[in-house]
Amino acid sequence: MFPVNWWKACADWDQGATRLQQLRRDLLQQLADLNVAAVAEAAALQIDQASQREWWLLEQLANQTIRSWRVQGFAEGRLALLERHGLVRGDQLYCRIERIADLPGIGRGLQHNLRRQLKAVVRQLEQEPPPCPPEPSARHEPLAQQQLEVLAQRWQALSDDTARLRGQMEARRRELEQQQQQLDAHF
Incomplete structure (x- = not known):
């Protein structure tokens, strides 16, 4: 029989993995919804x-x-x-x-x-004067910049959550190994 803490650790890990998968799906959906035409236009003007x-x-x-x-x-x-x-x-x-x-x-x-x-x-x-460069589309740049900033913040949050979950999983793994060693010592 496995100790109760082991089952709790598995349940916590499963919840964390499910949450990360949902965050990943949300982030991919936001990427798909992002209007990259404005970003491409701004890059082309540079x-x-x-x-x-x-x-x-x-x-x-x-x-x-x-x-x-x-x-x-x-x-x-x-x-x-x-x-x-x-x-x-x-x-x-x-x-x-x-x-x-x-x-x-x-x-x-x-x-x-x-x-x-x-x-x-x-x-x-x-010898002819070159034409003036086209002006950037002022209405698209702030929107694209805002979208990119929000996306970067969410990506950072996802990365932080992943690192935190990895740390928790490693701590639980060590705890389970200790419990396993204690069980092995008793039997």
Whole structure:
């Protein structure tokens, strides 16, 4: 027969485990209910200046066709070849300039001419003032921040409860081991 304290320890442990499982389910539900769109929007607005500048440059290059550049060595036939390979706008060329020499009929010399013209266009665009960065959505940030703070507090409470329960379980385990040793000594 087990001592009464052992059964009480098992019941307490079971109650604590059930409570922790319920806290975990509640926390997961709150995570699911959390509006992360506002957090994602705020994070997207914190893009560094270089990335904003790159995005702006690609957007400007997308408005320019390669045909309008008058590149040395690129007559109608080679321009049509570029277009067949999906190179119509400046942003497409900007992203694929390093691999352009792999196309049939385009060697390193013509790649160099394209690169030189692309650099000239980029320099011209960089002289233009960059656009102002978009303003953060003021109505979403405080709400998202509040939700994150509440969630962090609940997570900390769950962690504290888990640590406390582990301590109680360890103390009860030691107590049960002592009782078991006492029983073994009597029998």
